[in-house]
Amino acid sequence: MIAVSMLFENPEDTRRASAFDMPEYFVDLNLDQILEGINGGLSEYGLQHIFYQHLSNAREVQFRQAIMRDMEKPDFLAKIKAFSSRFRSMRRSLASLEKLYNLHHRQGWFLEAVAAYCESVESLAGTLRDAELGSVGLRSLRDYLIAYASSESFLTLKSEMEGLMQSLGEIHYSIIIKNLTVRVKKFENEIDYSADIDDTFSRFRQGATKSYLLKIPSSIGLNHVEAQILDCVAKLYPEIFASLDEFCKAHASFIDETIDTFEREIQFYISYLDYIGPLRRAGLSFCHPEIAESDKNTYAQGFFDLALAKKVSMTSTRVVPNDFSLQGKERMIVITGPNQGGKTTFVRAFGQLHHLAAIGLPVPGTGVRLFLYDAIFTHFEREETIKSQRGKLHDEIIRIHNSLERATPSSIFILNEIFTSTTVKDSLFLSRKVLEKILALDAIAVCVTFLDELASMDDRIVSMVSCVDPQDPSIRTFKVERRLADGLAYARSIAEKYHLTYESLKNRFARAQGGRNPREMRGNDSMARFGEALS
Known part of the structure; x- marks a missing residue:
């Protein structure tokens, strides 16, 4: 004990x-990648279950x-x-x-x-x-x-x-080798001729010479000759080796x-500090979060996706930190915005933040206060599999239903683009029902969606939007700001889904005209402008 x-x-x-199995949400939040990096060279300690x-x-x-x-x-x-x-x-x-x-x-x-x-x-x-x-x-x-x-x-x-x-x-012994016979005896102050031999031949030394001494590889074991010599030495000094035997048995x-x-x-602690050490030296901030058990006023300043930061730490790519805050009756963050704008990275970082804080480790950020959860439920897109014999939408509904059945007011939900396999109307209907259920539980949640209506369906929801460069909307800033949804991401999403972007329409008309250059298709300018407007 x-x-x-x-x-x-x-x-x-x-x-x-x-023994603890890896939590279901680990892969969705890339926590498995973080743990692999932390425990890479320390598998002998078997600490994985502590991180789970x-x-x-x-x-x-x-x-x-x-x-x-x-x-x-x-x-x-x-x-x-x-x-x-x-x-x-x-x-x-x-x-x-x-x-x-x-x-x-x-x-x-x-x-x-x-x-x-x-x-x-x-x-x-x-x-x-x-x-x-x-x-x-x-x-x-x-x-x-x-x-x-x-x-x-x-x-x-x-x-x-x-x-x-x-x-x-203090043991000294001599080895006498004659032909194939090796004899071991106690050292009797025989003359050591090594110094005399070196002195005699030193006069013939002319600068540095090549060494012809045989390099014997070291090993932890003894060969049969060395082992027999050691046995002979033990017989020469039986009292010492008997004491050694008694010591080994007693201790x-x-x-x-x-x-x-x-x-x-x-x-x-050491493995985690080694993992985040290079990031700290690169200028990224970590802090010890304040933990609340009943008060759900939470915030994080300057937090980021730890797994992503580790990947790009050896490149010139800059890590973009973000902030969030839930105060008073606010319980849910709904994030909208353009594709590849950092929305999924934001929610992954949100989940990582809560898990790392809940196991007592420093978290990415300059100031963090979090609610201590009892369970994290994630819902990220899954590929269809023939093993389930269910459609994608059916599988999504079952997974979310099971999470809601197990959840409590102390749980956390992280939803990333749910119900994308059905129509917009059905997706909006189902998403509303799920978010209403989570809000009724009074659980904390963050949801990524292209449905702007979800961001304003309840005053307990905080709307956040992934931003683009004001001068060039095609450039993503990867900043996620607290503001009302603007609807632009929704239009772009619909245009891309139905191949109605300006680029898609040009290519389709070019194919229809037998490969003619779209610039020659003057009669189709109105349709091109329609596609451009949708973009």
């Missing part, structure tokens, strides 16, 4: 070891936020990383013992692992003792570690280890469970 956890205030919390499960109250979130604030101090983070690197190396050495067939060699590696463990523990205790810690978690660990480092069990382990290391270091499980757990759990 561990005494301190870095993930939960109660170290016996069953969620530490519980959101916390249940603000106190739990604040517990992790306080630890993260301590970890964000550069000097402290560097020292914890150094400890983790040594500890991980020690753990891997222990895992390799099974590959060593020689008993004495295996016991020697075990002793080296104990030495590394003792050094790591004392180093960590010193780091925590000298640091100004603001978090309950790390202060609790400091108290535990200082007591452990001065405990009889640890001091005995360290003393016995140091005694054996000294005894083994077979020498790693303290709390310290071992700390090194694993602290990766939750």
